[in-house]
Amino acid sequence: MTLDTNNQQAQLELARQAASGQAEARKKINAIVEPMILYQNSRFCKRFCKENQFRYRCTLIPPLGNHNKNADLCEWGNAGYGWMLNDLTSEPRLLKYEGRNGASLFDYLYQIANSLPFYERWKDWRFGRRVHVPEYIKSLSPDAARVFLLLRSNEKLESIAQTIQSSIHDTEALMRRIVVELTRRRRLYLLNPATTDSLSHEPDSPQQDVAVYDEAPELVQQKILLHKAWDELDGVEQFVLEAMLIDDEDAEDVLAALRRLNQPIKKNVPADKTNVQQLYYFRRKTLQKLAEKMAGKTA
Numbered sequence: 046m047t048l049d050t051n052n053q054q055a056q057l058e059l060a061r062q063a064a065s066g067q068a069e070a071r072k073k074i075n076a077i078v079e080p081m082i083l084y085q086n087s088r089f090c091k092r093f094c095k096e097n098q099f100r101y102r103c104t105l106i107p108p109l110g111n112h113n114k115n116a117d118l119c120e121w122g123n124a125g126y127g128w129m130l131n132d133l134t135s136e137p138r139l140l141k142y143e144g145r146n147g148a149s150l151f152d153y154l155y156q157i158a159n160s161l162p163f164y165e166r167w168k169d170w171r172f173g174r175r176v177h178v179p180e181y182i183k184s185l186s187p188d189a190a191r192v193f194l195l196l197r198s199n200e201k202l203e204s205i206a207q208t209i210q211s212s213i214h215d216t217e218a219l220m221r222r223i224v225v226e227l228t229r230r231r232r233l234y235l236l237n238p239a240t241t242d243s244l245s246h247e248p249d250s251p252q253q254d255v256a257v258y259d260e261a262p263e264l265v266q267q268k269i270l271l272h273k274a275w276d277e278l279d280g281v282e283q284f285v286l287e288a289m290l291i292d293d294e295d296a297e298d299v300l301a302a303l304r305r306l307n308q309p310i311k312k313n314v315p316a317d318k319t320n321v322q323q324l325y326y327f328r329r330k331t332l333q334k335l336a337e338k339m340a341g342k343t344a
Contacts, residue, residue, distance in 0.1 A: 053144045053147070056142075056149060056150040057142065057143070057144055059073060059074070059150065060074070060139040060140070060142045060150060061139070061140065063134065063139050064136040064139040064140050071134070074134050074139070074150075075130070075134065077150060077151055077154060078129075078133045078134060078154055078158070081129075081154065081155060081158040081159075082126055082129045082130060082133070082158070083106055083126075085158055085159075085163075086105065086122065086125045086126050086129055087105045087106070089164070089167055090105060090109075090121055090122055090125050091105070091109055093171065094110070094121075095283065095287070096284050096287050096288070097110075097119050098110025098119075099280070099284050099302065099306055099308070100116070100117075100119075100302075101116055101117050101118060101119035102114070102116040102118050102119060103119050103122060104118055104119055104120075104121075104122035104123050105122040110280065113305060121171075125167070125171070128167065128170050129158070129167070132163070132166060132167075133154055133158060138157070161191060161208060165194055168198065178190040178193050178194065179235070181226060181230070182223060182226065182227075185219070185222055185223065185226065186219055186222075188209040188211065188219065189222075189223060191208065192205055192209060192216070192219055192220060192223060193223055193235075193236075195208060196220060196223065196236050197235075197236055199269070199272040199273075201273060202216060202217060202220070223236075224236070270339045271335075271339060273338075274335050274338035274339045275335065277338055278331065278334070278335065281303075281308055281310060282331045282334070285299060285310070285324070285327060285328055285331060286328065286331055286332070286335075288302070289328055290328075296321050296324055297321065299324060300319060300320075300321065300324055303316050303319065303324075304316045304317050304319070310323065310324065310327045311323055311327065
């Protein structure tokens with residue numbers, strides 16, 4: 046039986062039946078949210094995938110990156126789907142639906158799935174974080190708390206301005222006020238973004254917001270520029286730099302990974318014909334490209 050989206054009373058009853066655990070009602074609710082979840086899960090997961098796409102087999106629809114059948118399955122796609130399903134169809138969530146202003150059950154759940162709080166909750170789950178926005182930041186502006194969270198997530202200025210529906214000039218001014226206030230209180234470390242861990246690997250120690258040292262605003266600005274420039278590199282460029290410079294992996298191991306993925310780094314040179322010298326050249330050119338992009342953003 047299909048859901049009559051024009052019969053609001055029927056939708057209210059459906060929400061309450063699903064909240065009480067009735068199987069048929071739950072099935073209908075799941076059918077409503079599935080397109081939203083597939084879209085948002087793919088969008089969010091790809092945003093923070095980084096090197097996972099080269100190391101694991103993606104479970105998103107459609108999958109990203111590695112299609113090697115021998116690779117281990119990446120757990121983030123399925124886990125993200127489960128988290129979103131639980132968030133959107135939980136008992137408290139369904140019982141809050143009242144059909145205000147003629148909103149259908151689809152409208153209600155769609156608005157939640159496309160809201161900033163939903164995105165922030167997903168990141169809380171994804172990175173195991175619990176971020177407290179200080180009261181002195183909230184007092185700066187009605188939008189200060191949202192901008193604070195977006196800054197932590199390394200969102201671009203244009204994206205932040207669009208999210209809070211403000212001008213670029215006013216948004217940039219508010220960002221500066223937040224940085225200045227945190228610097229004055231020696232709490233600039235609160236803007237450090239959460240790190241990404243694989244579900245397959247436990248972190249060495251729990252993440253905590255502990256002030257080990259305070260960074261100058263100029264250094265923070267350089268980090269912001271670096272993140273922006275980094276996002277403009279393609280997946281292979283990011284993978285090579287992360288593997289060789291951050292993870293300090295041996296060049297031969299990186300080459301072996303690229304060959305397994307059949308991923309060339311030079312035009313007209315197959316992955317299995319790429320040598321160490323070409324890999325080092327590719328790394329040097331990518332570093333140069335990254336530096337040029339950072340310089341362009343400061344010009």
